Amino acid sequence: xxxxxxxxxxxxxxxxxxxxxxxxxxxxxxxxxxxxxxxxxxxxxxxxxxxxxxxxxxxxxxxxxxxxxxxxxxxxxxxxxxxxxxxxxxxxxxxxxxxxxxxxxxxxxxxxxxxxxxxxxxxxx
Numbered sequence: 191x192x193x194x195x196x197x198x199x200x201x202x203x204x205x206x207x208x209x210x211x212x213x214x215x216x217x218x219x220x221x222x223x224x225x226x227x228x229x230x231x232x233x234x235x236x237x238x239x240x241x242x243x244x245x246x247x248x249x250x251x252x253x254x255x256x257x258x259x260x261x262x263x264x265x266x267x268x269x270x271x272x273x274x275x276x277x278x279x280x281x282x283x284x285x286x287x288x289x290x291x292x293x294x295x296x297x298x299x300x301x302x303x304x305x306x307x308x309x310x311x312x313x314x315x
Contacts, residue, residue, distance in 0.1 A: 191215030191304050195285045198309030205275050209309060211268040211285030219263035221287045222295055224302060225270045227311070229281040237283070238270060239295035248295040253279075275313045282308040 197209040211223070224239035238259040240247045247259050261268040268285055286302040296302065
């Protein structure tokens with residue numbers, strides 16, 4: 191499976207962006223997917239995850255109430271809706287999944303082995 195994220199851009203604080211992740215390959219629909227982000231000089235951090243069937247989602251505390259994750263397995267796509275953006279949300283956002291069908295939503299980058307190239311989100315104050 192291959193992933194491609196898009197939808198990033200420059201937005202003022204308080205604004206919104208919607209990131210999309212398009213997957214190719216048969217395993218996307220049966221695997222957990224997640225979004226991570228990485229700010230300059232920082233480690234990659236978990237943002238949100240969703241199980242294969244969309245039964246369960248998990249958001250990082252820093253984005254709860256502002257971000258929402260969803261997926262459409264029929265279209266092999268995933269989305270991250272980001273509202274009330276803050277300057278500290280700035281970073282490169284990556285969508286990710288894993289080849290295995292292990293259940294659950296891991297919050298470590300080590301839990302995932304398929305990564306897209308990322309899309310840059312810049313939030314100005």
